[in-house]
Amino acid sequence: MPNATALLDDPILVEDNLPGLGQALPYFQLVNQALEDVSIEAFSGQRKILHFFPGIDTATSANSVRILDKLAASLPNTALLHISADLPFTMARFYATENLTNGIHLSTMRGRDMLKNYGVLMMTSKLAGLPARVLMVADENDRVLHVELVKELTNEPDYEAAIEALQG
Amino acid sequence: MASVTLKGNPVAVGGKFLATGDTAPAFQLADAKRNLVGLDAYAGKRKILNIFPSIDTPTCATSVRTFNKEASSASNSVVLCISADLPFAQSRFCGAEGLENVVTLSTFRDTAKFATDYGVFITDSSLAGLTARAVVVLDENNKVLHSELVGEIADEPNYAAALAVLK
Numbered sequence: 631m632p633n634a635t636a637l638l639d640d641p642i643l644v645e646d647n648l649p650g651l652g653q654a655l656p657y658f659q660l661v662n663q664a665l666e667d668v669s670i671e672a673f674s675g676q677r678k679i680l681h682f683f684p685g686i687d688t689a690t691s692a693n694s695v696r697i698l699d700k701l702a703a704s705l706p707n708t709a710l711l712h713i714s715a716d717l718p719f720t721m722a723r724f725y726a727t728e729n730l731t732n733g734i735h736l737s738t739m740r741g742r743d744m745l746k747n748y749g750v751l752m753m754t755s756k757l758a759g760l761p762a763r764v765l766m767v768a769d770e771n772d773r774v775l776h777v778e779l780v781k782e783l784t785n786e787p788d789y790e791a792a793i794e795a796l797q798g
Numbered sequence: 799m800a801s802v803t804l805k806g807n808p809v810a811v812g813g814k815f816l817a818t819g820d821t822a823p824a825f826q827l828a829d830a831k832r833n834l835v836g837l838d839a840y841a842g843k844r845k846i847l848n849i850f851p852s853i854d855t856p857t858c859a860t861s862v863r864t865f866n867k868e869a870s871s872a873s874n875s876v877v878l879c880i881s882a883d884l885p886f887a888q889s890r891f892c893g894a895e896g897l898e899n900v901v902t903l904s905t906f907r908d909t910a911k912f913a914t915d916y917g918v919f920i921t922d923s924s925l926a927g928l929t930a931r932a933v934v935v936l937d938e939n940n941k942v943l944h945s946e947l948v949g950e951i952a953d954e955p956n957y958a959a960a961l962a963v964l965k
Contacts, residue, residue, distance in 0.1 A: 665924035687886035715906055717928070719854035720887045739882060740927035756832035759907045760884075 633749065635762045637783045640755065644762045648749030648777055655680075655772040658744040660736035663718050663725075668736060670772070677708040677796060678768045681733070682750045682761035684783060686716045686724050690763070694786055695724075695733065701793055702732040707770065708796065711736055713744075715760050750779070757783075765792045802930055804923055804951045811930045815917030815947045822847075822940045823915045827880065827903035830889045835903065837940055844875040844943075844964055847934040848955070849918050851925055853883045853891045853902070857954055858931070862891070862900060864957050869899040872964040874938075876901060882909045882928050905929065918947065925951070933960045 633644040649655065655678070659669040681698055683691035695712050702710040710733035716724075721735040738745060742759065745751035750764045763780040765787040776795035780787050800811040816822060822845075826834045837845070848865050850858040862879050869877045877900040881888070888902035905912045909927065913919030918930045931948040933955040944963040948955050 661927075685884045685886040687884065687890045715884060716887065717852045717854065717883055719852040720883060723854045756828070756834075 632753065633779055635752070635779060635781055635783055637755065637757065639782075642755040642757065642762070642783075643753045644779065645746050645749050645751040645753060647747070648764075648779060649766070649774045651774055651777070653774050655766075655768050655774065656744075656747040658747065660713065660744060661718060661739050662734060662736055663721060665718050667740075673709040673711070675707075675770050677705070677770050678766075678772070679705075679708060679710045679792060679796075680748075680764070680766040680768070681710070681712045681787075682745075682748070682764040682766070683712070683714050684752075684757055684760045684763065685714060686720060690784060690786055692724070694763075696728065696730065697786070697789055699730040699732045701789055705793070705796055710734070713738070713761060715739070715742070763787060765789075767792050767795045800917065800947060802947060802949050802951055804925060806950075807923065809923045809925065809930070809951065810921045811917065811947065812919040812921045813914040813917035815932070816934055816942045816945050818942050818945065820942045822934065822936050822942060825912050825915065826907070827905055827912060828885050828907055829904075830885050830892075830902055832885050834907070837936075840876050840878070842874075842938055844872070844938055845936040845940075846872075846875060846877045846960060846964070847880060847916075847932075847936070848877060848900075849880045849916070849929050849932040849934070851920070851928040851931065851951065852881055853879070853888055857952060859891065861931075861954055861957075862897065863895065864954075866895075866897040866900045868957060868961055872961060875964055878903055880905065880912070880929065882906060931955060935960050935963050
């Protein structure tokens with residue numbers, strides 16, 4: 631059975647291979663703000679917060695980026711990765727008007743294999759092709775410590791639970 | 799496979815770019831409300847397809863503003879601004895700028911398909927995965943009246959040449 635999320639109660643199917651606790655994060659390659667290819671190896675040895683969201687120009691996604699930026703400030707050796715299909719140009723415009731210092735954005739502009747491999751790709755509805763709203767946390771060996779697929783896209787993820795997984 | 803440049807460096811563009819007299823292939827793109835629309839949504843109208851890498855870059859934004867301003871002078875025609883930007887980003891831009899004479903369409907559901915069918919798919923360089931800068935003008939029957947694959951991505955398209963074929 632595929633996973634599911636929803637937008638204002640309309641169900642949306644999500645690719646069904648979300649990693650479980652203790653599993654290793656799959657390899658990925660995405661595109662950073664400077665339009666360069668960046669793989670998971672660039673963050674080798676760091677703990678990771680992977681924040682997947684549908685689009686920065688929506689209130690909930692923008693808010694989550696801001697809140698995670700603040701929360702990540704007190705977390706040592708932790709890479710905060712914001713992942714969406716927004717183009718790097720769009721993210722540059724967003725960052726130019728915000729005072730954010732802790733996260734980096736990675737775009738799926740060259741392909742959405744990563745979203746499939748991570749089990750976060752929405753497959754139905756008008757948002758098909760975009761990432762669902764998901765918070766995933768991994769330790770320095772890329773072992774998954776916490777996963778939340780947000781069940782209603784207009785809701786924010788449980789930030790506290792994600793941060794606790796890194797402090798536990 | 800065509801080639802253009804980005805600030806002087808060669809960029810490969812995949813697919814066969816449309817030439818005058820060709821019939822434009824069907825497409826399915828997402829409008830501002832994320833609904834899928836095709837050419838048939840504008841049946842009977844002449845169309846200016848303004849295709850570019852991203853609305854959040856200065857040249858692309860200028861092209862959208864310019865076509866928005868000029869579009870009202872061409873009768874029975876619609877300007878379709880097409881990019882891989884998400885509909886959220888396209889809507890934000892047009893809302894902030896008060897642009898009402900252009901329609902924005904996003905390739906986000908399948909950029910490779912649209913871009914290959916129209917011969918505007920950037921396949922290498924830092925922009926790989928996006929659509930090149932191009933203008934294609936179609937008549938009421940979706941026959942190509944004019945097409946320009948802009949040779950240098952940082953340059954603006956030739957607006958006058960595109961609009962002239964509709965006068």
